[in-house]
Amino acid sequence: MKKVTDIENLRGKYVVLRASLNVPLVDGVVRDEFRIKRALPTLRYLHEQGAKTIIISHLGRKPEETLKPVFMALEKYLPLHWGGDITKSEFIERKNLMSDGDILLAENLRQFAEESDNDPAFVETLSALGEIYVNDAFAEAHREHASTYGIAQKLPAYAGLTLLEEVTELKKAMTPEHPSLFLLGGAKFETKIPLVEKFLKLYDYVFIGGALVNDILKARGYEVGQSMVSEVSLADAPFLHDAKLLLPIDVIVDGPNGRQIRTIDKVEKEEKILDAGPMTIDMIATYVEKAKTILWNGPFGAYEIGYTQSTEITARHIAASDAFSVIGGGDTVAAVEKLGINDMFGFVSIGGGAMLTFLEQGTTSVIDLLE
Numbered sequence: 001m002k003k004v005t006d007i008e009n010l011r012g013k014y015v016v017l018r019a020s021l022n023v024p025l026v027d028g029v030v031r032d033e034f035r036i037k038r039a040l041p042t043l044r045y046l047h048e049q050g051a052k053t054i055i056i057s058h059l060g061r062k063p064e065e066t067l068k069p070v071f072m073a074l075e076k077y078l079p080l081h082w083g084g085d086i087t088k089s090e091f092i093e094r095k096n097l098m099s100d101g102d103i104l105l106a107e108n109l110r111q112f113a114e115e116s117d118n119d120p121a122f123v124e125t126l127s128a129l130g131e132i133y134v135n136d137a138f139a140e141a142h143r144e145h146a147s148t149y150g151i152a153q154k155l156p157a158y159a160g161l162t163l164l165e166e167v168t169e170l171k172k173a174m175t176p177e178h179p180s181l182f183l184l185g186g187a188k189f190e191t192k193i194p195l196v197e198k199f200l201k202l203y204d205y206v207f208i209g210g211a212l213v214n215d216i217l218k219a220r221g222y223e224v225g226q227s228m229v230s231e232v233s234l235a236d237a238p239f240l241h242d243a244k245l246l247l248p249i250d251v252i253v254d255g256p257n258g259r260q261i262r263t264i265d266k267v268e269k270e271e272k273i274l275d276a277g278p279m280t281i282d283m284i285a286t287y288v289e290k291a292k293t294i295l296w297n298g299p300f301g302a303y304e305i306g307y308t309q310s311t312e313i314t315a316r317h318i319a320a321s322d323a324f325s326v327i328g329g330g331d332t333v334a335a336v337e338k339l340g341i342n343d344m345f346g347f348v349s350i351g352g353g354a355m356l357t358f359l360e361q362g363t364t365s366v367i368d369l370l371e
Contacts (some may be wrong), residue, residue, distance in 0.1 A: 001370050002158045004042060004134050011050030012100050015112065016130035016155065017042065020139040020162075020350050021057035021070045024334075030073040032337055035139070035350050036136075042136045042160035043103060047078060050100040054083070054129050056147050059106050059108045059138065060116075064356040067108045080105055087112075087125065095129065102201055115146045123150030136160025138167075139350045141366045142357035152369040159370045162337055162350070167367065170358055173326040176293035178204055183284070185210030185298030186329065190232040195360045199295075200244050205287055207246040209276050209300030209310070216240065216247060225255065227273040242255070246287070250277030252307065275301030276310035284310075288317045294325040294334060297355055303331040313336050319344035328355040 019039045046053045059065050065074045071082050080103035083091045091106065098104060109115040114122035123146045127133075133155040135141075140148050141163070151157075159167075180203040184192065191213050200206050208216060211228040218224050219234035220241075234240055250263045255271030267273060276284075288294060296318065301307030312335050318325050319341040327336065328349030336342045349355045357364055 001162050001164060001367075004045060004158045004160050007132060007158060010046065010132075013051055013132060014095075014098075014130035015046055015051045015053050015132045016126065016151065017046065017053050017055050017134045018137045018140075018151075019043075019055050019057045019160075020137040021055070021067065021074075022059055022139065023070060023073075025060070025065075025069055025315055028069055030314055032068050032334065033073055034333060034337055034342070034348075036070065036073055036077075038162050038350050039074075039136060042134065042162055043078055045161060046134070047101050047103060052100065053103045054095065055080075055103065055105045056086070056109055056129075057106075057137070058110050058128065058147075060110065061112075063108075063111045065108055065110065067105060070255075071105050074105070078103060083107070085111070106151055109147055111143075116143075118144055118146045118150045120150070121155060122146045125152040127152045130155065133157045133162050135366065135370060136162045138163045139352065139354050141351065142354040142365045144274050144365055148366045149369065150165065152366070157370055159367075163367075163370075165347075166251040166349055166351065166355075167358070169326060170349065170355065172201065172324070173293065173295045173347075174359065174362070176203060176295070177293050177324065178293070180204045180293040181291040181323075182206045183294070183296040184212060184312070185299075185300045186333070187211035187228060187230075189215040189230040189234065192356065193234075193237070197239055198360060200239055200242050203244070203293075203295070205244055205246055207247065207284060207287070209280075210298055211302075212298075213247055214226065214273055216245075217264060223267045223269060224268050224273060225253070225267050225271040227271075229232070229265075246283070248276045248280040250279045251275065251282055252277055252301070252309075274305075275307040281310050281313050284314055284350065285317045288314070288321050288323070291321065291323045294318055294323045295353070295359075296327045297329040297359075298324070299329070299331040299335065303335070308335065312339060315339060315341065328352060
């Protein structure tokens with residue numbers, strides 16, 4: 001892979017840097033700086049080499065959201081300037097005033113529908129900003145957007161230090177030391193079937209949690225009540241009764257009788273499965289203790305509405321283990337950040353969907369452009 005450190009004589013050159021700055025905000029303030037801190041190595045390198053760096057990124061889901069709170073968080077670590085809308089004359093004027101080593105942050109590219117469409121004209125607008133393109137946005141490496149895919153076909157394209165680290169560490173997880181344990185949570189089983197099939201071959205054990213497990217329980221004939229399930233049926237899935245597949249023993253449900261702990265054969269029609277139960281947490285702990293490689297993506301409960309217990313206890317177990325551990329996914333990372341234990345894992349990925357795509361395919365179309 002071509003990397004940013006391979007570029008000769010960066011001083012004075014305009015570099016368009018695609019960073020992963022899509023961070024959570026609360027009342028207009030950055031709540032979690034994990035991705036900001038992961039962006040620093042590449043930014044510092046470009047700054048020290050004297051490049052004129054223009055940062056482009058996304059934030060949130062709504063076009064009106066602004067990267068200004070990210071700017072205020074980022075300027076604590078590096079000297080940088082606010083650029084604003086890349087299509088405005090004020091941005092171009094500010095760009096033309098840049099000195100060697102300056103960093104200019106552009107406004108949220110989600111304000112442009114052309115970005116996600118990989119619109120050719122918008123690609124030209126982005127490409128005109130610089131002489132070199134550096135992609136450090138692993139979290140978006142599975143999306144063929146103008147700022148991740150189109151521009152890399154127009155300018156000499158290189159991998160940033162963080163993206164390179166992501167690829168290196170995830171490749172390690174794809175050749176695990178045994179015994180190995182893969183933990184998969186979250187939802188949308190229809191998009192994860194190939195991943196489960198692949199890792200049942202690569203890993204010794206695969207535990208399925210979160211809303212994903214509801215599909216397996218349903219396919220095995222268990223009652224799942226009002227629980228979230230996918231549109232796809234797993235009734236004929238070849239892995240349904242695989243000996244390597246680990247499922248919850250008990251679950252936390254909510255229903256007419258309030259919050260209850262149920263074994264998986266006792267869930268009632270009016271109840272909704274919302275988390276793994278205490279026996280399941282203990283079971284996972286026994287496999288964690290024996291494992292030499294642990295790979296984990298996705299929470300085991302409805303984390304966003306407060307069902308955090310199984311996810312957080314498992315995070316503590318993995319952090320305390322001697323295994324080489326790789327974790328990723330927004331809520332998974334949020335859990336370890338909340339607990340203050342993110343430095344106790346082998347590697348923490350900034351990718352959620354990108355991590356899963358890479359693990360399934362071994363690459364992405366965006367990453368292929370950097371080779």
